[in-house]
Amino acid sequence: MGKDSSDLFGPLDSKPASLRAVPVMVPLPAPTAYSYAVPEGMAVQPGSVVQVPLGPRQVIGVVWDEATADPVDPKKLRPLTLVFDCPPLSPDMRTFLDWVASYTLSPPGYVARMALRAPAALEPEPMVEGLRYCGVRPERVTPARQKVLELAEDGLAWTRSGLAHAAGVSLSVVDGLIAQGTFETVFLPPPPIVALPDPEYRPPALEVAQKEAADELFEAVEAGGFSVSLIDGVTGSGKTEVYFEAIAETLRKGKQVLILLPEIALTADFLERFQDRFGSKPGEWHSDLSSRMREKVWRQATTGEIRVVAGARSALFLPFDNLGLIIVDEEHDPAFKQEDRVFYNARDMAVVRARISDIPVVLASATPSVESQVNCLQGRYRRIHLPTRFAGAALPDLHLVDMRRHPPERGGFLSPVMLRGMKKTLERGEQSLLFLNRRGYAPLTLCRVCGHRFQCPQCSSWLVEHRFRGQIQCHQCGYSEPTPNACPECGTLDHLVACGPGVERIAEEVEKHFPDARTLVLSSDLGGVKRLRLEFEAVAKGEADIVIGTQLVAKGHNFPLMTLVGIIDADIGLSNGDPRAAERTFQLLSQVTGRAGRSGRKSHGLVQTFQPQHPVMQALVSGDAAAFYEREIAERERALLPPFGRLASIIVSADNRAEAETHARQLRQAAPVTDGISIMGPAEAPLALIRGRHRFRLLVHGRRGSDMQAFLRQMAINGPKERKTIQVQVDVDPQSFL
Ligand code: ADP
Ligand code: ZN
Numbered sequence: 102m103g104k105d106s107s108d109l110f111g112p113l114d115s116k117p118a119s120l121r122a123v124p125v126m127v128p129l130p131a132p133t134a135y136s137y138a139v140p141e142g143m144a145v146q147p148g149s150v151v152q153v154p155l156g157p158r159q160v161i162g163v164v165w166d167e168a169t170a171d172p173v174d175p176k177k178l179r180p181l182t183l184v185f186d187c188p189p190l191s192p193d194m195r196t197f198l199d200w201v202a203s204y205t206l207s208p209p210g211y212v213a214r215m216a217l218r219a220p221a222a223l224e225p226e227p228m229v230e231g232l233r234y235c236g237v238r239p240e241r242v243t244p245a246r247q248k249v250l251e252l253a254e255d256g257l258a259w260t261r262s263g264l265a266h267a268a269g270v271s272l273s274v275v276d277g278l279i280a281q282g283t284f285e286t287v288f289l290p291p292p293p294i295v296a297l298p299d300p301e302y303r304p305p306a307l308e309v310a311q312k313e314a315a316d317e318l319f320e321a322v323e324a325g326g327f328s329v330s331l332i333d334g335v336t337g338s339g340k341t342e343v344y345f346e347a348i349a350e351t352l353r354k355g356k357q358v359l360i361l362l363p364e365i366a367l368t369a370d371f372l373e374r375f376q377d378r379f380g381s382k383p384g385e386w387h388s389d390l391s392s393r394m395r396e397k398v399w400r401q402a403t404t405g406e407i408r409v410v411a412g413a414r415s416a417l418f419l420p421f422d423n424l425g426l427i428i429v430d431e432e433h434d435p436a437f438k439q440e441d442r443v444f445y446n447a448r449d450m451a452v453v454r455a456r457i458s459d460i461p462v463v464l465a466s467a468t469p470s471v472e473s474q475v476n477c478l479q480g481r482y483r484r485i486h487l488p489t490r491f492a493g494a495a496l497p498d499l500h501l502v503d504m505r506r507h508p509p510e511r512g513g514f515l516s517p518v519m520l521r522g523m524k525k526t527l528e529r530g531e532q533s534l535l536f537l538n539r540r541g542y543a544p545l546t547l548c549r550v551c552g553h554r555f556q557c558p559q560c561s562s563w564l565v566e567h568r569f570r571g572q573i574q575c576h577q578c579g580y581s582e583p584t585p586n587a588c589p590e591c592g593t594l595d596h597l598v599a600c601g602p603g604v605e606r607i608a609e610e611v612e613k614h615f616p617d618a619r620t621l622v623l624s625s626d627l628g629g630v631k632r633l634r635l636e637f638e639a640v641a642k643g644e645a646d647i648v649i650g651t652q653l654v655a656k657g658h659n660f661p662l663m664t665l666v667g668i669i670d671a672d673i674g675l676s677n678g679d680p681r682a683a684e685r686t687f688q689l690l691s692q693v694t695g696r697a698g699r700s701g702r703k704s705h706g707l708v709q710t711f712q713p714q715h716p717v718m719q720a721l722v723s724g725d726a727a728a729f730y731e732r733e734i735a736e737r738e739r740a741l742l743p744p745f746g747r748l749a750s751i752i753v754s755a756d757n758r759a760e761a762e763t764h765a766r767q768l769r770q771a772a773p774v775t776d777g778i779s780i781m782g783p784a785e786a787p788l789a790l791i792r793g794r795h796r797f798r799l800l801v802h803g804r805r806g807s808d809m810q811a812f813l814r815q816m817a818i819n820g821p822k823e824r825k826t827i828q829v830q831v832d833v834d835p836q837s838f839l
Contacts, residue, residue, distance in 0.1 A: 124167070134209070135153075136173050136175075166195060197453065205833055304346075318461075318485065321347070329455070329483065348360075348428070359410050359419070359424060363413070403421070405422035434466075448464065497694055502710070536666065539601075539602065577791050622650070680748075694706035754791075764827050764829075766783060773815045780799055
């Protein structure tokens, strides 16, 4: 099965073949690879993807680099079952996977498995049946048959439908010729799922600032080798157009490109723009693809047939054949962080992958992360600045609405100032967007008689009413029940009240004030990706007057008629205990208000807040991002917070509260004494209960340059024995503090 190659350490070398052992990374939480015997006649090399027995099962693994640890007698080992016919993982890729495992303190087998996420793609795709003219002319040559023959006469192979289509005839004409013996059957390799992108297809006319930016990136690609560039450009400045030029140059060099996007499933827009520029779409990679499609993309990325992949964070683990450039768009976005099994930030790991492969990486954002800003200031990243919007479009004119001075009417959430703005926008035939980052109708339901609050039976979170569905739901675990009529505590009927707003409740208020307007709620719980894509298109075409949305609407979409953006509650994220709260709020609000006025119409943003003096609000309306970052950076530096210090969070959870707490305490006692590293906790996590598991948190803080990983590893080694009932999650560089 295995392909031949010169550096095999299989049966070709002098030692008896059956005596070879190789380390194989298997999908287990083990700290190292397992050893297997290579059966006689099987050719493997480091990186080969193999199937191996593991207990009673067969699993997929990767042959790793020669083990240095204690050699085992191969006779005592179980043999490899088979080698897949796919390109071996490159040395770069293996180094990268090892690096991620060691940095995130994850089992290397789990990390390696992330590179093999399409098991059926490990074997080549089956050939497809085709036709070739074999010189036999049919008895009767009709005009339709003549067209087919003219095309086929050169003797090249065609698919049945491809030939009919090219000749402009129906399939039955081709079938008729097959019946006459005009064609012989041949087998063709399956067609690539996307055509080759053409770097010269439709280059844009760049503006001066764009041209300068593109030239800088071009140089980075030309020079080759590792470099990081940050495109820091206001919303609508044309960052995409600029980095497309770096992609074009990489394609000219015959290399592959990876574009990471935070919400690929929702950026149909992006794929189209790519097609306009390069004449074909990129390969897509995200969780919403069918498994068949994932397999094809995986396979064709490994063989090099697909030149450009645009994908969500997990695309970073695709084993590309010849990667030449990585783009991370919206690099500040929290969606790049995975908080499940292997905890990693795809933005940071993209930089690592680029460094290991010695290729350039481009980060882009209108509101770069503080981390990337500091890297620019310290000269590690090249900063490319685009200060104005494309084609002279103005940024929206932003105003704070002080909710203490302009309160909404009783039971409402929209200030009269907001309502006036919406009314004017409607009258001009333009669109408004109201942003509230809360799904459902109301975040809390309580009984007016006894004060009972509806809480999830398995989590420490309130149940959120979803009125469209007639349910109350837990946003932590998905638990739901029909919205009750009576209070379960005191039994009183019809005295339940909804507290606070969700998007559904805002829609109700909007409909009351503007009964004739076309109102649309955009929220991830109201339909799948397909439906959302259609709805975004409808909004872009002007088929809604007032759009009410969660953070889904913050990203990447171009709505030409959108001239008013209203923020319902700008203060939501400011006080949640997250050291990045101010940064996050600034980024989110800038992104959302940046949806307005992208086609050059005069546009406005209204920001409802109870804290108009807060630095985030002031930075937002003054448009002085630089001042905000300067202040934020100074504050982080003073408090030794990232990137001036390092953090890791450890969550210990168990069904039994005391057990979780004891384990967390023992873990803390096991911590080595290390200069510059300190531990806070254990304390009950803010989300003390999720899915019936009690959670305790330790927060580890290290000064810059301290070896956090060594510290955490030592803690695990000295710590209490692992137990089935206890789960310990380590999150290096955490983004979540709940
Ligand atoms: P950003 O990503 O910086 O928010 P975009 O790349 O989405 O900005 O650009 C904003 C809009 O301006 C898009 O519709 C884009 O097609 C258009 N645009 C930007 N630069 C050019 C250009 N040089 N030629 C034509 N259209 C451009
Ligand atoms: Zn729950």
